[in-house]
Amino acid sequence: MTNENQPFTVAIVGFGWWGQHIAKRLAGHATLKVAGVVEPVTANHQGIADLGLTAWTDLAEPLAVAEVDAVILTTPNPLHEAQITQAAAAGKHVFCEKPLGLTANSARRSVKACEDAGVQLGIGHERRFEPAMLALKEALDAGDLGTVMHAEAAFSHDKLIGVPANDWRTRKEVSPAAGMTAMGIHLSDLLISFFGPIRALHAFTADRSLGWETGDVVTVQMSFEAGMTATFSAVLHTPHFIRMHVFGTDKWVEVLNDSHPDTPDGIVRVLTGESGQPVAQRNYNWEDAVTSNLEAFAAAAQGCAPYPFTTEEMVHNIQVLEAIALSAETGQEVKLADI
Numbered sequence: 001m002t003n004e005n006q007p008f009t010v011a012i013v014g015f016g017w018w019g020q021h022i023a024k025r026l027a028g029h030a031t032l033k034v035a036g037v038v039e040p041v042t043a044n045h046q047g048i049a050d051l052g053l054t055a056w057t058d059l060a061e062p063l064a065v066a067e068v069d070a071v072i073l074t075t076p077n078p079l080h081e082a083q084i085t086q087a088a089a090a091g092k093h094v095f096c097e098k099p100l101g102l103t104a105n106s107a108r109r110s111v112k113a114c115e116d117a118g119v120q121l122g123i124g125h126e127r128r129f130e131p132a133m134l135a136l137k138e139a140l141d142a143g144d145l146g147t148v149m150h151a152e153a154a155f156s157h158d159k160l161i162g163v164p165a166n167d168w169r170t171r172k173e174v175s176p177a178a179g180m181t182a183m184g185i186h187l188s189d190l191l192i193s194f195f196g197p198i199r200a201l202h203a204f205t206a207d208r209s210l211g212w213e214t215g216d217v218v219t220v221q222m223s224f225e226a227g228m229t230a231t232f233s234a235v236l237h238t239p240h241f242i243r244m245h246v247f248g249t250d251k252w253v254e255v256l257n258d259s260h261p262d263t264p265d266g267i268v269r270v271l272t273g274e275s276g277q278p279v280a281q282r283n284y285n286w287e288d289a290v291t292s293n294l295e296a297f298a299a300a301a302q303g304c305a306p307y308p309f310t311t312e313e314m315v316h317n318i319q320v321l322e323a324i325a326l327s328a329e330t331g332q333e334v335k336l337a338d339i
Contacts, residue, residue: 009068010035013074015048032291035067076168080099094119098123102176104318150229157183179216201320
């Protein structure tokens, strides 16, 4: 058992949009110390130096530094498995930005590499740490909504419309099913945390405006082993819209986010409906769920507290991603037991 108040030193791998965001978010953190950033494009090293951080060109460099406790991967999706395996073999804890992998078997191999090495695996699904989502999860666990009937969710914005047409985010083999790896996978993670394993799903993608190979719209309908159903969508070219709505026999609860998790602005509105009663509203201020996730990862790596994701949930979410990509290609329902 170690003290979670002791500095926990990390190396960020990748200095793209999200790597820069995390580096800036952790600047001056009381217990999470960023030692440096791995960035193979040396033209970007000045930006790293401007943050007062060491710039490395290869992952092997921070893995050889004794004071580095963990790596945070903010790299393109196909690199995650190999980098997780390399870091775990070096005895470093690993926090991987979503998705954990592009196939369920890839995710299983990453989980096994960390388990075999005895290191903590973290995953970049910060939305579980939003106060409104924590409150909704508590209400569901307490049975406050009655029997859960159905859920609807959306995670849409236009933050990525300026991405070049040849960027990895636009390609089907790297970012399958339109907005799934950028946004939709956060929704499937939340739904899994609320309701447990998904039994089957049917997904559709479309290209409405961006001309991306992977498409710019994904919508999914699913059924859960526990009996409820859900739908969700992710649209890559529309003004910001983030919503979670759960319908129970006694109450429904809707959560509406004014801003993206990376943008410290606005409020989160939670509406609650009951038969014969006016709709109630409670507002939550925006909170830094990204840093909360990283803090929980560090605490788990230091043996201070369990990490609030199971590896089974992590793998199942990639099963869902793989099933969505397959269903969108074939136009058929996919049973999760087949993935």
